[in-house]
Structures are given as structure tokens and as C-alpha cells.
Amino acid sequence: MKHLLAFVLLPSCIAFSQNATTSDATGSVDKGKKIFMDVGCYECHGTVGQGGAAGARIGPPPLNAQGFIRYIRKPAGAMPAFTDKVLTDRDLTDVYAYLKSIPAPKPVKDIPILNELKGK
Amino acid sequence: MSKSKSSASKPSSSQSALGRRGFLKGTAAGAAALVAGEAAIAPVVKAQTPARAVTPLPGATQIAAETNAPPMRVDVYTTDRPGSDFMLDVIKTLDFEYCCANPGSSFRGLHESMVNYGKNKMPELITCCHEESSVAMAHGYAKIEGKPLMVMAHGTVGLQHASMAIYNAYADRVPVYVVLGNIGAAEWRRTDVEWAHSVQDAAAMVRDYVKWDDNPVTLQHFAESSVRAYKMSMTPPYEPVVIIADAVLQEEPMSDFDRRTARIPKLNLSQPPASDGNSVNEIARMLVNAENPLIIAGRVARTPEGIRLLVELAETVQAGVSDRHYRMNFPTMHPLNVGGPIGGGTVTTVANADVILSLEVGDLWMATHSQTPINRMGMESKPLTKAGAKIITIYSGDLFGKSNYQDFGRYNEVDLSIAADAEATLPSLIEACKKLITPQRQRAMQERGAKLAESAKRLRDRDIEAAAYGWDASPISTARVSMELWNQIKTEDWSLVSETFPFFSAWPLRLWDMNKSYHYIGGHGAYGVGYQAPAAVGAALANRKHGRLTVNIQTDGDLNYAPGVLWTAAHHKIPILNIMHNKRAYHQELMYLTDMAARANRGIDTALIGTGINDPNIDYATLAKAYGVYSIGPIINPIDLAPAIKKAIAAVKKGEPALVDVVTQPR
Numbered sequence: 001m002k003h004l005l006a007f008v009l010l011p012s013c014i015a016f017s018q019n020a021t022t023s024d025a026t027g028s029v030d031k032g033k034k035i036f037m038d039v040g041c042y043e044c045h046g047t048v049g050q051g052g053a054a055g056a057r058i059g060p061p062p063l064n065a066q067g068f069i070r071y072i073r074k075p076a077g078a079m080p081a082f083t084d085k086v087l088t089d090r091d092l093t094d095v096y097a098y099l100k101s102i103p104a105p106k107p108v109k110d111i112p113i114l115n116e117l118k119g120k
Numbered sequence: 121m122s123k124s125k126s127s128a129s130k131p132s133s134s135q136s137a138l139g140r141r142g143f144l145k146g147t148a149a150g151a152a153a154l155v156a157g158e159a160a161i162a163p164v165v166k167a168q169t170p171a172r173a174v175t176p177l178p179g180a181t182q183i184a185a186e187t188n189a190p191p192m193r194v195d196v197y198t199t200d201r202p203g204s205d206f207m208l209d210v211i212k213t214l215d216f217e218y219c220c221a222n223p224g225s226s227f228r229g230l231h232e233s234m235v236n237y238g239k240n241k242m243p244e245l246i247t248c249c250h251e252e253s254s255v256a257m258a259h260g261y262a263k264i265e266g267k268p269l270m271v272m273a274h275g276t277v278g279l280q281h282a283s284m285a286i287y288n289a290y291a292d293r294v295p296v297y298v299v300l301g302n303i304g305a306a307e308w309r310r311t312d313v314e315w316a317h318s319v320q321d322a323a324a325m326v327r328d329y330v331k332w333d334d335n336p337v338t339l340q341h342f343a344e345s346s347v348r349a350y351k352m353s354m355t356p357p358y359e360p361v362v363i364i365a366d367a368v369l370q371e372e373p374m375s376d377f378d379r380r381t382a383r384i385p386k387l388n389l390s391q392p393p394a395s396d397g398n399s400v401n402e403i404a405r406m407l408v409n410a411e412n413p414l415i416i417a418g419r420v421a422r423t424p425e426g427i428r429l430l431v432e433l434a435e436t437v438q439a440g441v442s443d444r445h446y447r448m449n450f451p452t453m454h455p456l457n458v459g460g461p462i463g464g465g466t467v468t469t470v471a472n473a474d475v476i477l478s479l480e481v482g483d484l485w486m487a488t489h490s491q492t493p494i495n496r497m498g499m500e501s502k503p504l505t506k507a508g509a510k511i512i513t514i515y516s517g518d519l520f521g522k523s524n525y526q527d528f529g530r531y532n533e534v535d536l537s538i539a540a541d542a543e544a545t546l547p548s549l550i551e552a553c554k555k556l557i558t559p560q561r562q563r564a565m566q567e568r569g570a571k572l573a574e575s576a577k578r579l580r581d582r583d584i585e586a587a588a589y590g591w592d593a594s595p596i597s598t599a600r601v602s603m604e605l606w607n608q609i610k611t612e613d614w615s616l617v618s619e620t621f622p623f624f625s626a627w628p629l630r631l632w633d634m635n636k637s638y639h640y641i642g643g644h645g646a647y648g649v650g651y652q653a654p655a656a657v658g659a660a661l662a663n664r665k666h667g668r669l670t671v672n673i674q675t676d677g678d679l680n681y682a683p684g685v686l687w688t689a690a691h692h693k694i695p696i697l698n699i700m701h702n703k704r705a706y707h708q709e710l711m712y713l714t715d716m717a718a719r720a721n722r723g724i725d726t727a728l729i730g731t732g733i734n735d736p737n738i739d740y741a742t743l744a745k746a747y748g749v750y751s752i753g754p755i756i757n758p759i760d761l762a763p764a765i766k767k768a769i770a771a772v773k774k775g776e777p778a779l780v781d782v783v784t785q786p787r
Contacts, residue, residue, distance in 0.1 A: 039724045040714040043707070043786055050590030050597055052625035052787040054711060057589055078493035080718035087724070105588040113607040114591075117584050117631060120453070 027090075032098030035091050039082070049099050055079065059102035068096050199373035203339055204229035205237045206374050207365055210343045210384050211270065212242060214350045216297065218261070218661065219243035220254035221272035222281075226301025226317055229370030230272065243270050246661070246692055248654075249684025251278045255285030255360075256651050257658030257685070258296040260617060263447070263641040264662035266423055268295040268353055275302035275322030275364060283326050284648040289360045290329035291527040292446070292645025293419050293517075295353040296360040303367040304335070323362045328524040331359035339369060343384045356392045356422065356516040356541040392422075392541035395514060399538050400545065403477065403512050404552035406536075408561055410475035412568070413439040414458070417449035418481030420542045424637040427451070429546035430479070436553050438569035440469055444481060445621055446642040451635035453580075455573035460621065460629065470504045478513045478534075479542040485530035494715050512536040514545050527646055583630040595783045596758045598701070602627035604761045605671065605699060608769055612669040617659035617696075618652055619643025624673055624701060625787050638668060650681030653698075657689045660696035660777075669772060670696045674779075676733055676740070677706045683743060689777035690748035697772045698744070698779040699765070702754065703786040704734045710786075744779035753781025 036042055036049075046052055049059020056079075061068055069092045072082050087095075109115050178186070207230055211219075223231060234245055248254040251273045258269040273282050279300055289296045303309050303318045323333035332352045334345035342365065349361040374382070395403075407413050415434060421427045430450055434441050440458035441450045450457055458469045470476065470488055478484045488511070491501045505511070511534040518539035521528065538545070557565070587599035602624065615638040620628045634640050641659060644651040656672035663670045679700075689696055705728065713727035728734075737754075744751035750771040752764045761782060768778035 040710070040727050043711045043714055043727070046590055046593070046597065046785045046787070047595065048590045048593045050593065050599075050785070051586070052598065052785070053622035054625075054787045057586065059589070075495065078495055080495045080715050082718055082724065083721055085721055086718070106591055108584055108588050111588060111591060113603050114584060114587055118581070120633070 027093035027095070027097030029094075029097045029101045031091075032094035032096065032101075035087070036095050036098055039087060041095065044079070048102050050105075059099045060104060061096060061099040065093065065096050068092065068099075201374045201379065202229055202233065202370065203372055203374050203378075204233040204365075204370035206339050206378070206382060207342055207346075207370060208233040208238050210346045211299075212238065213384055213387060214270075214297070214346065216243040216268070216270040217265075218246050219270040219272055220246045220248050220257045220658075222248045222251055222254060222278065224272070224274040224278050224301055224317075225314070226274045226276075226278075226303060226367050227272045227299070227365060227370065228301075229367065230299070230301070230365055233370075246688065248688055250654075250682040251281035252285045252650055253654035253657075253682045253685045253688065255282045255289065255296055255298065256654035257661065257688075259285065259289045259292065259294050259645075259651065260641070260655030260658030260660075261662045262289075262294045262296065262358075262658075263292075263655075264615065264617070264638050264659045268297040268350070269658065271296060271298045272365075273298065273300055274317055275300035276317045276319050279322060279325055279362075285651065285654075286326050286360050286362075287329045287525065288645040288648045288651050290331075290645070291525075292642070293357045293359065294645065295358040297350060297353060298330075298360060298362045300362060300364050301367055301370070302335075302364050304337070304364075305366075305368055308368050322364055326360075326362060328522055329360070330362050331520065333362035333364075335364040335366075336369075337366065339374060339378045340382045342366075342369065343382060347385050347387050350387055351389055355390045356544075357520050358422070359520070392544040393516065393519065393539070394544040394548065395538045395540040397548065399536065400548045400552050402536060403514075403538075403549055404556050406475050406510060406512065407437045407439065407477060408553055408556040410437075410439075410473075411564075412473050413437060413475040413477065414469050414473035415439050415441045416470075416476060416478045416481050416484070416487055417441055417443045418479060418483075419446045419642075420479040421447050421449045421637065422541075422543050426543040426546070427635075427637055429543065429550065433546055433550050433553070435569075436550055436557075438565035438572070439477070440572050442469055442487075444483070444487070445619075445626075445629060445640065448634060448637050448640040448642075451633075452629055453633045453635070455576050456569065457576055458572065459576075459579055460626070467504060471506060473505070474509050476505065476509060476511045478511065478515070480515055480517070481513070482515075482517055482527070483529045484511075484513060484534075485532040488532065489530075494712075495718065497719070510535040512538070514538045514540055514542040516541045525646075580630075587627065587631060590785065592758055593785065594756050594758065595703070595785050596755070596761060597785050598624045598787060599627045599631075600758055601673075601699065601701075601761065601782055601784060602631055604758075604765055605673075606632050608762070608765050609669060609671060613667065615639060615641075615659065615663050615668045615670050616673070617641050617656045617663075617670055618673045620673060622787065623675055623707075628673075638663065638666075649678050652678040654682065654685040654688075656698070657685050657694055657696060657777075660689065660694045661692070664694060669769070672696055672698045673701050674698045675701045676703060676738065679740070680733070680738070683747070686744055686747035686749045686777065686779070693775050694777060695772045695775050696777045697765075697768055698749075698777065700740050700753065700779065700781040700784075702738075702740060702781055702783050704732065704737060704783070705786065706731045706733065707786045740779060740781040744781075750776055750778040751781065753779070753783075755780060755782045 044055030045058050051057030069089055075081055254271045258271050261269040273279055300322050302322050303314055309315045309318055336342035336345045346363050349363050353361040420430055434456045441456050442458050443450045443460045445460050488505055489501045489503055492499050513534050590597040591600055620626050660670035710727050710731040713731055717724045741751040741753040755761050755764050764780045768780045771778040
């Protein structure tokens with residue numbers, strides 16, 4: 001875990017200075033998932049971004065990539081603000097790609113034990 | 121009687137009363153001797169008597185008694201009536217079903233009386249592996265049964281172990297009855313252990329968070345203080361109490377004097393204080409005329425009747441109810457339930473309300489204000505209420521306060537504050553409201569009620585949709601665990617005995633139909649971790665005789681404080697279904713670490729250091745098995761969950777505890 005930050009930060013700091021607006025580029029789902037877990041997004045949002053008492057539902061993400069990065073820099077409510085010193089735009093693009101890759105949930109009607117609560 | 125011991129004195133005032141009587145007997149004997157012919161002294165004494173009473177000079181018998189060698193010591197080995205038997209007689213009048221204790225020498229006398237003289241019934245001893253477990257079991261038991269369970273512990277090391285659990289019960293307004301052993305008189309301490317286990321003022325350590333304590337020095341004193349302690353504990357606000365059972369009083373024979381005179385006073389519980397009629401009429405007027413009244417429920421329902429009354433009040437005035445979930449106050453599926461702290465239920469409804477009636481809410485300020493969140497520097501707070509909104513409180517906590525521990529929260533400005541018990545006030549408030557409702561108000565209320573019902577349905581549909589997200593994820597989502605559980609318990613007479621907000625994202629509160637007093641019992645009180653596992657077993661102990669299926673969603677960090685309570689459940693055959701919320705971290709602290717790192721703008725990937733409970737992962741099924749508990753797990757794939765729950769319920773139905781280790785999402 002400790003090594004990860006060095007691994008992620010150093011190369012991407014360089015990337016950041018060369019190309020500050022990489023957020024529209026497609027990120028890497030695998031890298032994004034790893035970052036999502038390592039920096040603790042999952043702690044509040046759940047490992048598949050399903051949300052809960054500690055954080056909003058973000059998988060699939062409710063915002064576009066730019067809005068997503070903007071939000072993380074200056075979040076609403078109690079969500080911690082992550083600056084580009086700790087998470088670069090590149091990292092967040094990867095995280096966004098991961099969240100995008102999460103399929104929409106099964107419809108409630110296909111989950112009988114949940115569906116039967118409807119109308120009760 | 122072993123009074124003949126030459127160098128030992130019994131440190132009780134019954135002994136000193138006897139001593140005084142001995143002295144009086146001595147003076148009488150002296151006077152008799154005087155009459156019998158101590159002629160030389162007699163005239164002098166007589167000459168002095170007319171003017172004023174004079175202490176006669178010692179007679180020959182007394183002089184002999186004081187100067188001759190004392191009678192030989194006679195070794196007395198047994199007694200037919202140790203003081204602890206009388207103490208148990210006292211305790212039996214208080215009707216405790218159980219006494220939870222980890223054995224300790226300072227109450228060995230009382231322990232022996234319980235199992236032999238008392239035949240281990242009413243109370244029956246429950247063997248606990250930690251005093252924190254004893255008290256937390258009593259905490260959980262009281263929340264189901266509505267009355268205290270007895271706990272015994274050492275006045276020193278036992279109380280030190282027990283103290284956090286006592287604080288939890290105190291903050292949660294729960295009656296717990298703690299009896300502490302102690303050897304008060306120094307010369308009776310036989311070993312270095314007994315010196316180390318003795319204390320001048322045992323209850324001092326917990327006096328900041330109990331309602332009352334006493335250190336009785338005679339058996340009669342013990343009788344009165346024990347009954348008084350029970351009464352105080354059970355007068356709202358309910359709180360823990362502590363009584364010291366002096367070890368010498370326990371172990372030495374009951375004196376002739378005590379045998380003749382000691383009396384156990386009758387217990388009569390106080391009527392809880394209800395609001396006066398004028399205030400009730402004023403509250404009713406405000407509620408009936410409100411456009412958008414909101415009831416915030418804290419620890420309202422002390423009894424099952426409290427739930428019925430709160431429903432009746434809400435329906436009478438068609439007010440929304442926001443439950444803080446410290447107790448089962450209001451049915452989760454009721455159309456007037458506007459949601460609790462989760463899902464913003466309180467925030468939006470507080471902002472819309474023109475009259476807020478707060479019933480037994482200790483943290484009302486938190487419910488009616490926002491604060492700068494943890495992700496920003498500084499602290500600013502704002503009211504959530506709209507301008508002109510009126511706040512009424514009925515709060516028994518206003519009748520009782522302590523200063524040191526800060527569980528009372530911030531001072532809240534209100535418009536009408538009633539220091540009374542809410543449940544006791546509800547009947548007259550409901551009647552007063554009914555009298556004031558005109559047909560016109562009735563129509564307005566019905567329209568409001570219909571709107572609230574619609575929004576409750578929307579909230580519920582939203583929750584059902586939200587539960588589908590992450591349904592097939594591994595670690596298993598807390599919504600999935602909640603629904604797999606619900607699916608198998610919904611046709612049983614079930615009782616959920618764990619706090620689920622925020623730990624389990626409140627899914628059971630959002631999805632399950634809870635309407636009975638034992639369907640939900642709230643949580644810790646003071647968030648002292650280590651409460652959950654033993655409190656659940658205590659609640660299950662109370663549920664056992666009612667044949668209820670007790671369900672405990674058990675967080676991993678909490679179980680690791682004192683897992684020995686699993687053995688207690690196995691040993692005493694306490695049926696309980698434990699579902700592990702195994703997230704492999706002290707998760708709240710893990711999130712806080714991430715918050716702190718983000719604030720400090722560095723190292724956001726190090727938060728698991730000091731907060732993770734991984735590497736190695738703990739195998740809770742094996743742990744439970746070691747304690748004699750039927751167990752399954754770890755369950756990692758959601759597909760395996762339903763069959764595991766089914767098997768565990770079958771075991772519980774046979775009358776034993778079971779544990780399913782489920783590797784879950786953190787929240």
C-alpha cells in the first residue's frame with residue numbers, strides 16, 4: 001500500500017505537468033479500480049460504488065468526467081477533498097473509467113426477495 | 121457466632137450498636153452491684169444523685185472485665201446464617217431473573233448464598249468472561265425486558281472492567297443494577313490480593329455516570345439502600361446504580377440483633393413524572409394548529425405501550441415522525457414515518473416544520489442544526505429550522521444531570537420545555553389534541569397525512585431501488601445481507617438486537633417491517649465499542665422465554681473486545697443468530713484517517729495502518745466453534761449466504777447460539 005502512492009504519484013505528476021487536462025482521455029479500468037481501493041474511495045462509497053450511510057452512490061457515476069474531477073477537488077457535504085497533490089487528474093480519470101465500467105444494477109423485478117417489498 | 125475472636129472486629133455499626141448495648145449492660149451491672157453492698161462507695165454516689173444524673177463509677181465486675189485477661193478464643197467454624205443469606209433475601213425481593221458475573225473473591229459469600237441458599241433461581245447466575253460483558257448483557261436485557269438485571273463484580277478490578285459498559289448504559293438511559301464486593305475493614309484483608317482488591321470508595325470511579333450508589337455498613341442499611349437503588353434506577357430517566365456488598369457483612373454470621381430486627385422494606389416504584397395540564401393544553405394547541413408539525417422521537421417508548429401511544433398521537437394530528445432509532449419508537453412502515461437520520465429524513469422534515477415536538481431526544485441540537493463537515497477547516501453551525509418554527513421538548517433528562525461526561529450535547533433554545541417523561545405525558549396530550557380538533561383542522565390534517573404517506577412510499581421505493589446496487593458484489597453488500605436475513609425471519613417472531621445505523625447503512629430500518637417493541641433496541645448509548653456482542657446475548661437471554669428468534673448483526677471490531685460472551689451464550693444455551701458484519705477494519709476510524717489525510721493533503725493510502733483488522737484475517741467461524749457455538753463461514757460469495765443463514769436458524773431453533781461469518785461491504 002505504502003509503495004503504491006509513490007508508484008502512482010511520481011510518474012503521473014510528470015504527466016500532469018505535461019498535460020494538465022487529461023480528464024477527457026479514456027482512463028484505465030484496472031488502474032482506476034486499484035486507486036479506488038487504495039486511496040479509500042470504497043470506504044464510504046462501497047467497492048462497487050453502491051453507496052450507503054457514509055457516501056453517495058457513485059457506481060455508475062452520476063456526473064461526466066469533468067464534473068467528476070471538479071467535484072472531487074471541491075466536494076459538497078462531508079466528502080473529503082482530494083487535491084491534485086494526492087490524486088492527479090490522470091488518477092481520477094482512471095477512477096472514473098472504473099466507475100463507468102460498473103454495470104447498471106439488476107432490475108428490482110429480477111430480485112424476487114427485494115421485489116416483494118414493493119407496494120408493502 | 122464467632123464474636124469471640126480476640127483480635128478481629130466486625131466493621132459494622134450493628135457491632136458497634138452491640139458494643140453500646142454491652143456498655144449499657146455494664147453500667148446497669150455496676151449500679152446493681154452498688155445496691156448489692158458496695159457500701160463504701162454508695163453513700164458518695166447517693167449524695168450526688170439529687171442534683172443531676174451522674175455516670176456511676178465502675179463497679180467491681182466491670183473493673184474485672186476490663187483488667188482481667190479476655191476469655192479464651194473459641195474457634196467457630198460454621199454458621200447457619202451468613203449475612204449474605206440475608207443480602208440474598210433482599211435481592212430476591214427485587215425480582216431479578218438473572219445475575220451476570222465473572223466470579224470474584226470479594227463477593228464469594230453472596231455467590232455461595234445465591235447458588236445454595238437461593239438454589240440458583242431468581243436470580244440465576246450467568247457466568248460471564250468479562251465484567252464489561254456482564255454489564256452490557258444487563259444493558260441488552262433491560263432494553264427487551266424493561267427492567268434491570270443484576271450484575272456482581274469486584275469493587276476494584278471488576279468495576280474497572282465494567283465501567284465503560286456502565287457509561288454506555290448511563291448514556292442510553294438504561295437501568296442496570298450493579299452489586300460490588302469489597303473488603304472495607306483493613307484488618308480483614310487476608311492476602312495481598314485482598315489488599316489490592318479493596319477500595320475506600322469503590323463507586324467513586326463510576327459516580328459520574330450512575331444515578332446513585334451506596335456503601336452500606338450494616339445489613340439493615342444494605343436492605344434499605346438496595347431497595348432504594350432499584351427504585352431510583354427505575355424512575356425515569358432510567359439509569360444504572362451501584363451498591364457495595366461489604367465482604368465481612370457477607371461472610372460473617374448475621375448478629376442476634378440483626379436476626380431480631382433486620383427488615384426488608386417494600387419496593388414501591390415511583391410514578392414517572394408527567395407534564396402538568398396547562399402545558400399539555402398548550403402543546404396540543406400548537407400541534408393542532410400547526411401546518412407542518414414534526415415529532416422527533418428519541419428514547420420515547422420505555423414500554424410497548426409507548427409505541428402505541430406515539431402512533432396514536434401522530435395519527436391524531438397527522439404529524440410526521442422522525443425516529444432517532446435509540447429505541448423502537450414508531451413502526452418503520454407507518455405512512456407517517458418520515459425517516460430517521462439516514463436518507464436526510466430529519467434534515468428535510470426539520471426544515472419544513474413549523475412546530476417540532478421533541479420527545480426524549482438528548483441530542484436535539486444535532487437534529488436541528490448543521491455544522492461545518494469534517495472535510496473543511498473551521499466550525500460554523502446553522503439552524504436547520506425555518507424562521508419562526510416553534511420547538512417543544514418533553515424530556516426527562518432535564519430532571520437529572522451530571523457535569524463531567526458530555527453526553528448531554530449542546531444547549532438547545534426552545535419555545536416550550538417540559539421536564540417530564542414523554543411516555544407518561546402522551547395519554548393526556550392525545551386527549552387534549554382530540555378536544556381541540558375542529559372539522560376544518562381535521563380536513564387539513566387528512567390532506568397533510570395523505571401527502572406524508574405518498575412521500576413515505578416514495579422514500580421506500582427509493583430504498584428498495586438503492587438496495588439493488590451492488591447486489592451480487594463480493595464482499596457482500598449490507599443491503600443484500602439484510603434482505604437475505606429478512607427473507608428467512610419475516611415469518612418468525614423475530615427480534616433484531618443490534619444497531620444498524622450507521623454501521624449497516626440502516627438497511628433493516630429502511631427495508632424491514634418493524635412494529636413491535638422488541639423488533640429493534642437501538643445501540644450503545646455512548647458508542648463504547650465492545651457493547652454489541654454482550655448486549656445482544658443479554659437481549660437474547662430476555663427473549664428466550666418468549667420464544668423469539670434473536671438476530672444480531674455483529675461488527676467485527678466489537679466482537680474482538682470480549683468474544684468470551686459467545687461461550688456464555690453456548691454454556692447457558694441462549695439461542696441467538698449472530699451474523700458477522702466482517703469488514704476487516706475499525707471502519708469508522710479508517711474513514712476518519714482518510715478524512716485527516718485528505719485535510720493534511722498527503723498520504724491518503726495509509727489509512728489502514730492502525731485501523732485494519734486484516735493480515736491475518738480473523739476466522740470468526742473458527743473462533744465461535746472454539747467457544748462451542750455452531751458456526752459457518754467465512755461466506756464470501758453472496759450465493760452461499762441464504763443456505764448458511766438457513767442452517768444457522770435451524771441450530772438456533774434447537775436452542776443454541778449460532779454464528780455466520782459474512783465478509784461484507786464496510787457500510
